[in-house]
Amino acid sequence: MADRDLTLRVDLASDLPVYRQIVSALRALLVAGDLRAGSLLPSVRELALDLGVHHNTVAEAYRILAEEGWLDLRRRRGALVLDRHQPRPEPEAREGFRRRLGELVAEARSRGLQNRTLVAELRKLAEGLNGGGT
Amino acid sequence: MADRDLTLRVDLASDLPVYRQIVSALRALLVAGDLRAGSLLPSVRELALDLGVHHNTVAEAYRILAEEGWLDLRRRRGALVLDRHQPRPEPEAREGFRRRLGELVAEARSRGLQNRTLVAELRKLAEGLNGGGT
DNA sequence: GCAACTGTACACTGTACATGTACAATATAC
DNA sequence: GTATATTGTACATGTACAGTGTACAGTTGC
Structure with a gap:
């Protein structure tokens, strides 16, 4: 259970x-x-x-x-x-994230989502992360 | 060519x-x-x-x-x-984007990227989109 | 020990990816 | 106009993977 x-x-x-x-x-x-x-x-x-x-x-x-x-x-x-220890990030991790993030946004725009909608979502998520520490 | x-x-x-x-x-x-x-x-x-x-x-x-x-x-x-007309977004498009965005960030954090790094990338992308119109 | 429930192992089937090969269509050279 | 080269397309094939059915192994509680 x-x-x-x-x-x-x-x-x-x-x-x-x-x-x-x-x-x-x-x-x-x-x-x-x-x-x-x-x-x-x-x-x-x-x-x-x-x-x-x-x-x-x-x-x-x-x-x-x-x-x-x-x-x-x-x-x-x-x-x-488990309480998982944070691993050391690989060197390419950041640019890999940036690339996939860009592709995700591109696909969303391709689906018709407006820029301001995407900006709002990105900023809202950033706000949430910022308060979350680490 | x-x-x-x-x-x-x-x-x-x-x-x-x-x-x-x-x-x-x-x-x-x-x-x-x-x-x-x-x-x-x-x-x-x-x-x-x-x-x-x-x-x-x-x-x-x-x-x-x-x-x-x-x-x-x-x-x-x-x-x-082609110069592609922007399609009308589906109703679930926005929440689908939000979910996938969250999962992408979760995976990045799981790889060891710091919150402030992710926040920086998200904000930078949002800035870029904001200047891009539409 | 027995029973019930857990994760695990393995064979099997359908499907998707990437390819090799051949074909159909069309711009270009003459 | 015709030949030719170059383009995208169609289709069969090898391979790997996703998901399933089934049986097994380990652990808890009685």
């Missing part, structure tokens, strides 16, 4: 694989602190049933997060959230 | 398919206005040789951008950049 109910959604029609969507969504919660160290995630079967996918798909997502140091997986107990 | 030399790079080791990397990179140039209407992109074989991939891979990328309305493809003439 998990400590809390997660509100995750996956898009089966998306071009991104489901297990990667799960990883992204969970990591966002972990980074934001919505999932604190000591919490237990739902079991692979529980979450799989909730999302409508196979439990091995969820297990793959858990395994990736465990490799990244976010989770500790053990049979019968479940997925425990 | 193309009007200009493109500076694109693809990462064959990436988990993202090459044709999608090409789409993202070209779309970023198109949205930014670095590729103006009336320009001719390099031929599929030219660009493929430059990137070290098969010309059909580049063709697939061109085809996607053509479907989005960015390019007009014709045999023997090449890929012509």
Whole structure:
């Protein structure tokens, strides 16, 4: 049994694989602190049933997060959230982020979103991060 | 022959398919206005040789951008950049952008990038967009 | 020890990516 | 006008990956 109910959604029609969507969504919660160290995630079967996918798909997502140091997986107990030390960033990490950010914005503009909308979202997120420390 | 030399790079080791990397990179140039209407992109074989991939891979990328309305493809003439009308954004576009933006930041933080670094990048991009009109 | 529940391993199927190859269309040279 | 070169396109193929079905292994609680 998990400590809390997660509100995750996956898009089966998306071009991104489901297990990667799960990883992204969970990591966002972990980074934001919505999932604190000591919490237990739902079991692979529980979450799989909730999302409508196979439990091995969820297990793959858990395994990736465990490799990244976010989770500790053990049979019968479940997925425990760890307090993860911040790794040293790679040299190219920043420019890689900048490039992907630019591409994300380009795609959004290509979908018709206005510049001022994007600017508002970017600034709002920046504000939120700024108050979050580190 | 193309009007200009493109500076694109693809990462064959990436988990993202090459044709999608090409789409993202070209779309970023198109949205930014670095590729103006009336320009001719390099031929599929030219660009493929430059990137070290098969010309059909580049063709697939061109085809996607053509479907989005960015390019007009014709045999023997090449890929012509169109002046694309801004489509009406879908209702979920904004929250979809917000979610993906959040996940991108989460992944960056997970890689060790500091909050202030991310804030700086977000604000810099917002500044750039703000001056760009629309 | 038994039972129930956990994550894990592995074979299997469908699908997507990238390619090799051949073809169709068209601008250019003559 | 015709030949030719160069363009984008169509399609079959090899390969790898995503997702699933099924069975197994480990751990907790009785």
